Amino acid sequence: MTAFHAWPLSLLLMLLINSTNQLEDNKIPSLCTGHPGIPGSPGPHGSPGQPGRDGRDGRDAAPGQKGEKGERGEPGVSGARGEPGDQGDPGEKGDRGQQGECAVAPKSAFSAKLSEGHSMPLPAEEAVRFDQVLLNEQGDYDAGSGRFTCRVPGVYYFVVHATVYRSSLQFDLVKNGHTTASYFQFYGNWPKPASLSGGTLLHLVPGDKVWVHMALGEYSGLYSSPKTDSTFTGFLVYSDWKNSAVFA
Numbered sequence: 001m002t003a004f005h006a007w008p009l010s011l012l013l014m015l016l017i018n019s020t021n022q023l024e025d026n027k028i029p030s031l032c033t034g035h036p037g038i039p040g041s042p043g044p045h046g047s048p049g050q051p052g053r054d055g056r057d058g059r060d061a062a063p064g065q066k067g068e069k070g071e072r073g074e075p076g077v078s079g080a081r082g083e084p085g086d087q088g089d090p091g092e093k094g095d096r097g098q099q100g101e102c103a104v105a106p107k108s109a110f111s112a113k114l115s116e117g118h119s120m121p122l123p124a125e126e127a128v129r130f131d132q133v134l135l136n137e138q139g140d141y142d143a144g145s146g147r148f149t150c151r152v153p154g155v156y157y158f159v160v161h162a163t164v165y166r167s168s169l170q171f172d173l174v175k176n177g178h179t180t181a182s183y184f185q186f187y188g189n190w191p192k193p194a195s196l197s198g199g200t201l202l203h204l205v206p207g208d209k210v211w212v213h214m215a216l217g218e219y220s221g222l223y224s225s226p227k228t229d230s231t232f233t234g235f236l237v238y239s240d241w242k243n244s245a246v247f248a
Contacts, residue, residue: 106152109235110141114224127211128171128222130232141234147211150204154239159199160212163228167221169196175210187221193228201237210234 112130129146141148150156158173160183170184183198202210212232214220224230 106154106239106241107236108138108140108150108152108156110136110138110148111231111233112136112141112143113232114222114230116224116226124214124216124220127174127213128232130212130230134231145211146232147209148234150206150208150210152236152239153205153241155201155203155237156210156234157199157201157237158210158232158234160197160230160232162196162230163193163223163225164196164221165193165223168219169221170215170219171196171198171212171222172215173198173200173202173210174213175202175204176208179215182215184215184219185221193223193225 111134113132113134114128114130115132127146129143131143131146133141133143136143138151140151148158160171160173162169162171162183162185164185164187166187168185168187170182172179172183173181180202181198181200183196185194185196187194204210214222222230
């Protein structure tokens with residue numbers, strides 16, 4: 001082949017190489033210049049990028065307002081009991097207290113009877129002297145006057161057991177000159193003596209006096225003999241003294 005014949009082949013080869021370069025540059029080979037094509041569809045989303053770096057700290061803000069007080073919480077569990085402490089020093093001796101009342105309960109009792117020499121007749125409204133003392137440990141009864149004098153305040157019981165003979169009988173129990181109880185027995189010409197008894201409770205204060213007297217002169221048949229007696233008895237039931245367990 002001559003050089004003349006080889007020239008067209010060389011030119012063709014150069015054109016092919018030039019076309020290949022244009023395809024690689026995403027260019028459409030054309031011998032004529034055309035209008036721009038329509039934009040293609042958006043491509044798929046790319047993969048997430050790497051996290052960015054932390055930004056710089058911001059400036060300090062002004063202090064906020066104080067919040068409202070919260071509700072009180074539940075009480076906590078009690079702690080373990082501590083060990084006993086050391087014993088303290090003895091205290092100073094206190095002042096002496098006032099003297100208390102006697103621990104012995106108060107007593108007051110008596111009993112006396114009429115002797116034969118003091119039997120009928122007995123004057124009215126005079127204290128009967130029960131002169132023969134049977135019991136009088138506290139000395140509150142006076143056999144000479146026939147009167148009981150209160151020493152311990154409280155409630156007392158007084159009783160008279162009388163023998164009635166040869167006349168009707170009316171006697172009174174008297175407190176400070178005032179009759180508190182009166183008793184009567186009619187005599188009906190009985191051949192033997194009869195009995196009359198009477199008693200009462202009285203509240204007394206120290207200094208009060210109690211005795212027995214004939215209410216009427218014609219009714220004074222109080223009698224006593226070796227075989228029958230007339231007696232006057234009294235005793236303390238309970239005392240008014242307070243502030244003591246013994247006397248409560």
